[in-house]
Amino acid sequence: MSKRLEGKVALITGGTSGIGAAAVRRLASEGAKVAFTGSNAEAAAALCAETGASFHPHRVQNADAWPVLMEELHKLYGRLDIAFANAGMEAGDSNIEEIDVNNWNNIIAVNQTGVMLTVQHAMRAMKKNPEGSGGSIIVNSSMNANRAMGNFLAYSVTKTAVCAIVKSSAIHCALTGTKIRVNAVLPGVVETAMITNLINQQEDPVATRKAYESMSPMRRMAKVEEIAGLVAFLASDEAAFISGAEYVIDGATTAGTMGV
């Protein structure tokens, strides 16, 4: 792997599994020093051993814990160049008729407020970089920002909302000349443990798997490494002119209808 990210420090939220873990591996392999958050200490320890990254138990929705985390990172690394706001969940989600308001609030807290806090604190840290303000922030939205799901109301809402967070933040950075870029990635169905569990919980897992696979005309789900490849590109200086953008990576799932 080439070393596009040598000398850079990255923070990845929700890095213990799935796309987050793949991003930890990918950014580390490109030379970045990586810190990641989450709550699964056991998975985290293995990933740290494998990649040399550091793990910081932390929940994104917890506003009070953010200054503590950032202080810790500052002591460890002294700078921040890349932030990947990746932590997200869908547990307890439902349709508009049936969703429980506590579950709704919970999903909004993690997927939306958590992303806002990640962008906010990353930006504050990036502005204090030794050679001046600069960095790249990437938010993990979803293709569902463009195509809402009937049975995942809160998830669809938050994934749309974070695109507005991205654009507003990108414009704010531009207006204030901070040299911080902010972009969103919008993955299609990615084969993570979250999806695998969801599939296995269904009455007919084989049929459910097939249904997920055939959402994309490519007839497969994305691999976590494929999303990490895009995140690495946006994190690197190769993407210096890209800000406020939403990059869909979904094997053409939302490119249109498949026809009859």
Add this chain to the structure above:
Amino acid sequence: MKRLEGRVALVTGGLRGIGIATVERLLEEGAEVIIADLKAPDDADVQAVLKQLGQASSYLQLNVTDEAQWEAAAASVRRDFGRLDILVNNAGIDGIGPVETMPFETWRRVMAVNSDALFLGTKHCTVLMSETGKKTRGGASIINISSIMGIVGWIEASPYNASKGAARLFTKATALEFARKGMGIRVNSVHPGFVRTPLLQEGFDRAAEMNTASTAQELLSTLDQMTPLGRVAEPSEIAATIAFLASDDASYMTGSELVVDGGWTAQ
């Protein structure tokens, strides 16, 4: 980086601007690159470019609006290389002015180069690209250069807007079609904002002639200020995105539109 070793690429409009920056970048990544453009092969400019770029580059005279020339081009790529991994449909022209006085010929010419050419290039390269794409991990990759003007309107640029909007949706239609049939070809569009190229310079020279109030230089610095990142792009920055789409790193990306505009359309 050497992500494209063993791959063969064809770049239309490859002699200057974003085209030549793309050629240079794909060469750096290890690909063999065919430059396709209007000039004759023995033209001094062509010879100078080939000399500078070295052995992995070659030249093909191709007017992208001519179907017979595309057929011949595809046949010669098959004969000389036996594969085609990457097609960058980059050749493009602008066309400005108010609708009510615009000659129909201007509209037709812009549509022909910016839009018809994508159909012709895709049509005639698909068979070879599919054969190639089925053998490579990330598949073959068609990259259509649209523009932010394929997404948002612009005053007195109606043919350009229409042609670039067509490019955006032709990309999605072919992405779906090729994925569904398992052809091993990904198709994506790139939407540059304003890029420091001869096209931009010449466009502003012409605009300055029509509008005696400002010079081309003034118009260009207005563009810098209007771009949220505070500057126009360098061609190499567009080329970096094209190289990403060409590589196996983008193996799940098809039907996507990659905006590279310094925040222009986010504002």
